[in-house]
Amino acid sequence: MARHVPDEWRPGAVILDLYEVRDVIRGGGMGLVYRVLHRDWNVELAVKVPRPALATTEKGLRDFEAEAATWVGLGEHPHTVNRVYVRTPGGVPAVFAEWLDGGSLAGAVRDGHLYTGGHREALRRILDIAVQTAWGLQHAHRHGLIHQDVKPANVLLARDGTTKVTDFGLAKAPAAAGESTVVPPGASLLAGYGGMTPAFCSPEQAEAALWTEDSGRPRTRLTRATDTWSWALTVLEMFVGHPPCQYGQTGAEVLAAFVAEEAGDERIPATPALPAGLATLLERCLAWVPADRPEDMGELAGELAGIHAAALGEPYPRPEPLTAVRLADGLSNQALSLLDLGRPDEAEALWQRAAEADPHNPHAVYNRSLYLWRAGRLTDAQVIVDLEGVRAAQPEGWRAAYLLGLVDLERGDAESAAELLRAAAERAPGNPEITDALGRADRAPRTGQDAVLTGHTGIVYGVAVSRDGRTGVSAATDRTVRVWDLAGRRCVRVTTATDSQWGIYGLAADAEAHRAVTASPDGAARIWDLRTGRLLHTLDHGANPVKFGPGDVAMSADGLTALTAHNNGVMQVWDTTTGRCLRELKAGPDGTRVGGTAHGLALGADGRVALTRDRWKTGTDAGLLVWDPGTGQVLRTIETGFRDAALSADGRTAVTTSGGSGVRIRDVATGRERRSAIVRPGGLGYYYGVSADGRCALGGATNTTELWELPVGRCFRSWREGSYSVAFGTDGRLALTGGAHGRL
Structure with a gap:
């Protein structure tokens, strides 16, 4: 379903569930500018959303996106605004770019911030901005891009003194989208229209704006020299203290008049004097014939560095940027842009x-x-x-x-x-x-303090947690079952549950931790009253040979039903009240055995859904069998190779891992895969559990324990300690793991 995007974004709004609007900066020829936070990447961006008239047709929209996308190809440079891409929230193209915290040069001139610290400091600042702006334009020209709308509003400042040129490609975007080149009556001459800003345009830009298809004249071709002209007017504004002219094509005359007026000391008192060498340089940049202007902005920057040294008696401090130095940054930022573009x-x-x-x-x-x-x-x-x-x-x-x-x-x-x-x-x-x-x-909220419980002397192959999270149960190869007060971090009962030299390999308990089923490798399975430590039943498997492994027993939340998996492929369902076998499941739909010691036996809390293999094998040919323990009926078979399986308490979510590197999250009712993840060999681990609501899983292997977010399919957090058994509390906030050396 398409998400609604408002025509005008308000501070605090979240656009596309990703961009948090922090501020509305200004309106202008292009439309509105917003400061937003990209929530996924924790990066602030500037977003330009054009006037609706710029994207009224499908062709206009495509052309606008194409022109704006030329910005991406520039790559990163220290003096151009970077991290640029185009998205179309609400069907309107929006240009996302790097956010700078110092505002625009136009704003610094207008509010006088440019001139703080006296004439000498202001001159140093102005020449520095002029050099950095020239370097930014040089970078664009080297990539074959002519800006066409150089002006103080498109020069952005950072608080550390860095200057960056912005809006590459957007000067052509309005014309590409079909906007008229005629400036509307009464409109601001400082806003861009039809591919230029009147107050800063070159003579050839002004001529190109008058061209029509039926004029009979060839269309004027713009070169880098048009940026040179507009750059010169941008520099001149910093000395004039306001936009130097209404129409940019009069720039040469305006410069001459300003130099003459300055000689008569009629300039604005706050602005520093225009150095003679810079006046001469600007005259060359404002030559009427484009071919007579310098086009290499790098050479202009070098000349400015010399003017800086002559006027201030000190060398220009910034080294010329090397684009290769930031190659990796630029490639990475382009990669982020491509991600947002899908x-x-x-x-x-x-x-x-x-x-x-x-x-x-x-x-x-x-x-x-x-x-x-x-x-x-x-x-x-x-x-x-x-x-x-x-x-x-x-x-x-x-x-x-x-x-x-x-x-x-x-x-x-x-x-x-x-x-x-x-x-x-x-x-x-x-x-x-x-x-x-x-x-x-x-x-941020602090997580609860992890606790280590000790007492077992063997590997802990079975754990369970009560519904209220207050009671834990564990079983180990030391032959004991222990009941724990988890709030008090203490053991309240120890029961020796087998005389087998191998101890206990499987344990499952009801939701109240009142009753449990245990299994040992020698074939014994038993039902226990955990409140007293009393043995209730030893399960009689009859003629079925039994060899239990970890995870080969399960119990319903009410404690009335237990499942056991046998090494001969038979599954048995037990009434824990009487210890009687209710039914057996011996074969899947194709007649093959269904059990085996594969850590793949699971039972939903209500006892209505169980999981196991549909092949009595290990390896990639094993599939997932979903069945009803109440009837023994196979509900569905999910064809997927897996080694381990776990089921959420609500019976809706199954998690499987292969012996290789795949983790799959499936909907039990339909068998469809919701998410999959590819991780290192070993997958989620050989011993794991799923939270009651199916939102997370905790997996353990020999040397690690991992917490997984199932809706997004990623490993959220890891611990450098192995786990051989895992159980969640009902609300998913607490988990109990059992490991080697008797530790929980």
Whole structure:
């Protein structure tokens, strides 16, 4: 179902369930500008939403998107606004770009902020902005892109002094979308119309605006020289203190008049004097014939650096940027753009190129790992290993610690996140990104303290948790069953449940932890009263040879029904009140045995649905059998290779893993796959459980325990301790795991 997107976004609104609107910045020729937070990536973006007239037709929409998308091809540069892509929320194209926190050059001129600190400081600032703007345009020109709307409103400032050019390609977008080039009566000459802004356009742009198909004249072809003209007027505005002219094509005359007026000391007092060398440079840039203007913005930047040294008596401090230095950053940001455009394969290819360019680039490693983690193709532990590698390679930097902190925030470890973010803050004091993340970490709820219960002396192969989460039950190879007060973290009862040298390999309990069924490798299965430790029944398997393994017993929530799986492929259903076998399930629909010691026996809380294999085998040919223990009827067979299976208490969600690397979440009623994930060999683990509501699973293997979010199919959090048995409390907030060396 398409999601409704309002015509005008309000602060606090969330667009497309992803973009949180923080502020409405301004209106203008292009329309509205918003500051939004990309919730998935925790990055603030600027969003330009054009006037509805720019996208009234399907062709206009396509043309607008195509022109705006040329921005993406620029890649990253320190003096162009980056991270650009186009989406169409509500059917209107919106351009998403990097957010800068210092406003526009037009705003700095208008409010006088540009001139703070006196004439010398203002001149230093103006020349710095002019050089950086020239470098940004040089980068675009090298990529074959002519901006066509250079003006102070399209020069953005960061609080650290960085200057970036924005809105590449958007000057042509209105004309591409079919907008008239005629400026509406009474309209602002500082707004863009039909591919130009009148107050900053070059003579050839003004001429091109008058062209029509029936004029009989060839259409004027614009070159890089048109950007040179508009750049010169942008620089001139910083000395004039306001837009220098109403119509840009009069720029040369306006410059001459200003130089003459300045000689008579009639300029605005707050603005510094225009250096003579810069006046000469601007005259060349405002030559009427395009071929007479300098087109190489890099050369202009070099000349400005010389003017800076002559006027201020000090060298220009910034080195010329090398685009290769930020190649990995640029590729990573393009990959994010492609993700939002629904092109993940291309995004992954770009991340691969970024890794080849800089294997330890913090943002490239973070963005790729985060994407794969959220897609269920990496575990959180693997993401952390990747970023720890970056941290080791850049021990003096702050970014790796900051990004690791963001990962810990997402995986619910607020304590670790806060520690990492404070370490980052020590290396980059006052950084707003770190400050914001640290605030979120400090406000995040703390998880309950994990507890380790000891007492068993063998491997704990069976655990259960009562409905209210207050009582735990465990069984181990030390032959004992233990009942635990989980709130008090203490053992309240120990029962020796077998004399077999192998101890107990299977345990299941009812929802109140009043009754349990245990199984031993020697073939004995028993029903116990956990409140007293009394043996109620030893189950008589008759002629069926039995060899139990972990997970080969199950019990309904009411404690009235138990299941046992035999190594000869037979399933038996038991009445726990009498200890009587109610029925056997010996074969699946194709006549093959259905049981076996495969950690694949599961029973829903109401006792109406059970899971097991439909092949008496291990390996990829095993499928999932869904059946009714009350009748022994097979309800459906799901053809899927798996090694392990678990069932939610509500009987709606099944989770299976293969012996390789696949995790699949299935709807029991239909057999359809909801989600799948690809993780390292071993999958979710050989011993695991599913929460009652089917939203999460906890899996254990020899050396790790993993918490999985089933709706999205990813490993949310890992612990570096193995588990051989797992059980959830009913509300999913508490889990009990059993491991080696008797630890729970």
